[in-house]
Amino acid sequence: MSHSQPKRTDLTVRLERALLAGVVLPDEPVDGDERLAELEQLAETAGARVVGSITQRRTSPDPSHFIGRGKARELRELAGAENAHVIIFDHDLTPAQLRNLEEATDVKVVDRSELILDIFATHARSSAARVQVELAQLEYTLPRLRRMWTHLSRIEGGIGTRGPGEQQLEVDRRRVRRRISDLKRRLASIEKRRASEVGRRDNEFCASIVGYTNAGKSTLMNAVTGAGVRVEDKLFATLETRTRHWDLPGGRRVLLSDTVGFIRNLPHHLIASFKATLEEAKNADLLLHVVDASHHEAEHQIEAVNSVLEELGCAGSRILIVLNKYDAVEDLAHFNVLAAAHPGAVVISAATGDGLQGLARAVAEEMSQGVMEVKVSLPASEGRLYALVRQRGNVLSEGLTGERIQMRLRISRPDIERIRRSFPSLEILPDSPDVLEDAQAW
Ligand SMILES: Nc1nc2c(ncn2[C@@H]2O[C@H](COP(=O)(O)OP(=O)(O)OP(=O)(O)O)[C@@H](O)[C@H]2O)c(=O)[nH]1
Ligand SMILES: [Mg+2]
Known part of the structure; x- marks a missing residue:
């Protein structure tokens, strides 16, 4: 069929019949079928109806059309035969490649980033998310x-x-x-x-749930906090950060955030725009990296998430790997390889609730990590700071010198770091051990 009207006035693929096109290049970690399956899920999440697909093995992309000219002609014929209105590429294309492909195929061509952006645009609810996506x-x-x-x-x-x-x-x-x-x-x-x-949350222990899209992050959030976050078997169901208290058995309290999922090659502009939303993850004391352990590409998804975390500046954060969907694991041998590669991981099923107690224990352990003895000094007039230090730390001794209170206490590293961040008037005395060297640099 022929379209004489402009094709790219509207990039949305909603309700359109779509062809998928992929190129398999050497040295790509995820295999072509798997990637096309993910692209199909993305296309369907965006509302398209996938009616066919074409892949081509190449040593490098064609500079003008990405795929070969012959393949482009094949795409044109298939689009005609299947009555497709759009071809979705599993890669990002240059402006020239898009133009050439549209000319060669005579249908609208959308690349992977445009598709993801379209999904985000459709799902964005809050004004912040809308601004970021636009x-x-x-x-x-x-x-x-x-x-x-x-x-x-x-x-x-x-x-x-x-x-x-x-x-x-x-x-x-x-x-x-x-x-x-x-x-x-x-x-x-x-x-x-x-x-x-x-800033207002600085005196609480913050944990952020991160992970590949559809890994079960929101399901976990709901299971432990009763937050009522929307859960869907769709990519990018969550675009906004939700934060709730999670009370651990034993009386400790965590401020838990659920946020947008990651994907392989997340469009760079999207990461840049979502920095504000993802800021929670950056400031968190602990990241719960939720993995769909029943997925055969779980290991590659972990790598993709790690590379986004790096881009966000979270590479140095404490991370607890949470292997989710254990109930759905079919290939036990594959699961065992995954578990063995991540010895500190906690295995759960957020859907059935299995393993959640173990997860709570692991988080509580993380919270008390690095308890140490420090000497601090603070102005006697700072009642709130004094109360906070006494509440978080275990005071061993205390004395007043002039207008300042000196204390020797046992306290966890994240706690003292957080208090210090919100109250610069807290001084950590130099004869305290290890932390204190870094402490000067805070
Ligand atoms: N079998 C099984 N399914 C699960 C489990 N946890 C989540 N799911 C399902 O996985 C799908 C995705 O769950 P979500 O909680 O929306 O995943 P998410 O990581 O928040 O996804 P996005 O927000 O889209 O990135 C839903 O269909 C859930 O019902 C689990 O432990 N077992
Ligand atoms: Mg979610």
Whole structure:
């Protein structure tokens, strides 16, 4: 079938019949079928109906069409035969490749980042998430506006004008740039607000649930806190951070956050825009890295999550691996390899509740990690600080010198770090052990 109207005025694939296209390059960790299966899940999450797929093995992408020209012709025929309106590529394409592919196939072409951005745009509920997604979309779109110009010039050329396309493109670009700076301003104020919220939580132990999309993060959140977060067998069901208290047996309390899931090659602009949302993870005392242990690509998903964490600046955080969906494990040998590779991991089923007590124990242990003896000094007038130190630490001795109170106490490293962050007037005396060297640098 032939489409004479512009194809990329609208990148959404909702309700459209879609073909998937993938290229298998050497040295890619995840195999082609698995990647196409994930792309199919993404396409369906975005609302498309997948009607066929094509893959090609290549040593490197074709610079002009990504796939070979012959394959592009094959795609055109298949699109015609299957009455497809869109071809979704399992890669990110350059603006030129997109343009060439649309010309060669005569249908709309969408790349993997655009597809993920479309899903995020559809799922974003809060105003913060909407701003973040729109910003990511515009930043990804701006360098691709050339194609819009092609379409615009085609339309305007039809009514007999010469060269207005270039002008229109300039107008479009300016409009987009203005919108981008407007969104950035709004995002900055959201970030400021969030930072002050995070600041208020400084005296609590914060744990963030992170993990590949669909790993069961929200199910875990609901199971331990009764939060009522939406759970779905869909990618990117959660786009907003939810935070709730989790009371551990034994009386300790954790502030637990559930947030957006990660995926292999998460579009870079999206990570940048979601930094504010993902800030929780960055400031957390502990990350619970939830893994779908029943998935055959679990190990690659762990790696993908680790690389996003690195990009977010969380590489140095304490991480507890949580192997979830144990109830759904079919290949026990495969599971055993996974478990053996992560000896400190806790095995659970968030859906049935199995293993949650063990998880609570492991978290409690993390909380009391690194208990040490320190000497501190604080102004006698700071009643709140004094109360907090007494509540968190185990006071061994205490004395008053002038206007300051000196204390020797046993306290966990995360606790003393947190208190110190919120109360700069707390002084850690130099003859305290190890922490204190780093303490000077805080
Ligand atoms: N069998 C089984 N299914 C589970 C378990 N935990 C979660 N699920 C299912 O896995 C799917 C995804 O669960 P979610 O909790 O939404 O996953 P998520 O990690 O929050 O996903 P996103 O927010 O989309 O990134 C749902 O269909 C859950 O019912 C489990 O322990 N066992
Ligand atoms: Mg979720």
